[in-house]
Amino acid sequence: MNSIIAEKLSIGYTTPLLTHIFFKLNNGIHVLLGANGSGKTTLLKTIAGLIKPLSGKILVNNKEPYNLKRKEAAKIIGYTWQNPYYGFIEARVIDEIKFILKTTGIEGDWEIVEMLVDKNLYDRDPYTLSGGEAKKVSLASVLVADQPIWLLDEPFNELDYEGTITLIEIIKRARKKNKLIIISTHLVPLIDNVKPDKYLLIKKDKRLEIGDWKQLDDDKLSSAGVLTRRIICGSHA
Ligand SMILES: Nc1ncnc2c1ncn2[C@@H]1O[C@H](COP(=O)(O)OP(=O)(O)O)[C@@H](O)[C@H]1O
């Protein structure tokens, strides 16, 4: 069983964004919600070990992620970038996808690559890809390593209909492989399709509320400044 434990965790940069975070998550699909700039990416990067906690503790499978060697972290935690271009380091798409397998020695789950990336793109420079193509390559280049823990930072951004359905399938398939998955997104009605277990909602008072997905209603979402399931534009009159 995988676990992520936060104990009196404070995260942020020079000043804290969120303080006094306590939670324990196990296998399943958990959804991280919050307004723009509320700290979703910062929390995911802290769990991934890319940012050091300001104070308190974060444990991923009983290890402090910030103190793991990058190669060790890459075997356990798959963090997919909100902005796909941030992650690119290779000159060809196929080398970008193989990079994590080379560095970790993992065989990889090539079905994920086949589901996401058109083979015609393999020889392209990742920086020349369209936004949606880049997002798919970026997702494939991390998730190919089939880590037990996935942190997906707004993974649906830029994806078209087909790409969105494919990603939903990948997430459903990952649940069967007993992963612990956290997905940050603004698309509550879409993510309903994977029957999430828990929600993590960053509130306006900068507290992180955790609860069962079934308990998440539009009142909770709107009071946190998050897109609701039913969206009303303009006057309510
Ligand atoms: N490297 C950084 N240095 C200082 N502030 C940052 C840095 N990265 C992000 N921020 C700020 O931290 C806040 C939270 O950012 P982020 O976690 O990316 O929010 P979200 O993903 O919820 O939209 C934002 O106000 C953002 O501008």
Ligand SMILES: [Mg+2]
């Ligand atoms: Mg973000």
